[in-house]
Amino acid sequence: MSSSVLIQFAHPALEKSRVNRHLIQAVRDLPGVFFNDLYENYPDFQIDVRHEQELLRRHATIIFMHPFYWYSSPAIVKEWLDLVLEHGFAYGQTGKELVGKRMLNAVTAAGPQEAYRPEGYNKFTMRHLLSPFEQTANLCGMQYLAPFVVHGSLHMHSLAEVMPYVRLYRSIVQALVEDKVDYAAAAKAESLNTILFSETSFS
Ligand SMILES: Cc1cc2nc3c(=O)[nH]c(=O)nc-3n(C[C@H](O)[C@H](O)[C@H](O)COP(=O)(O)O)c2cc1C
DSSP states (O other), rough: OOOOOEEEEEOOOOOOSHHHHHHHHHTSSSSSEEEEHHHHOOTTTOHHHHHHHOOOOHOSEEEEEEBTTTOOOOHHHHHHHHSSOBTTTBBBHHHHHHTTTTEEEEESSOOGGGGGSTTTOOOOOOOHTTHHHHHHEEEEETTTOOEEEOOGGGOSSHHHHHHHHHHHHHHHHHHHHHTTHHHHHHHHHHHHGBBSSSBBBBO
């Protein structure tokens, strides 16, 4: 299996984006990355299921990249999951197409990191809130990795504030393409932001 990365990007108002617009510039043209803009390709939500399944077959790692909306993803990601992960393709006795692949979320959230814990105003950790993605991956025989998270996104007003995350995200995607991730550690971590890679470390 190749270690190539499929980025399933979902932002319903990219023209207003301050953070994702810079993050995508850093990764969309990386060798080994296929960038799939769901809202651009399917503005009417008429998802091409066979095409999307073929994209999944061709990639080893699937990243759902999106702003955090109501503790989850924008709506098209749910529609995509409902339609594309069919019985007999993604799960069930004969549905083995995704077995051995990896999945993660790359999210931007307005809430600060300290809000996403039991004592914080959002009560739950980001990892906990993303558990429907994790269990979807489990059911399909995929390994779910900790999310990459940009917190405090609405307070980022300049490119200088976003740039450290842009660099970090690019490094993470690059490491996934090159298969240089400590997957066991990445599966257990709260987020990928601080995870150790076999060759590089981030703090
Ligand atoms: C409909 C909607 C729901 C949102 N829900 C959340 C949320 O549950 N938690 C959170 O931290 N931020 C939430 N936000 C803030 C977005 O995550 C924030 O606008 C986004 O990360 C900014 O990224 P961008 O500059 O690329 O648009 C929400 C924003 C919108 C428009």
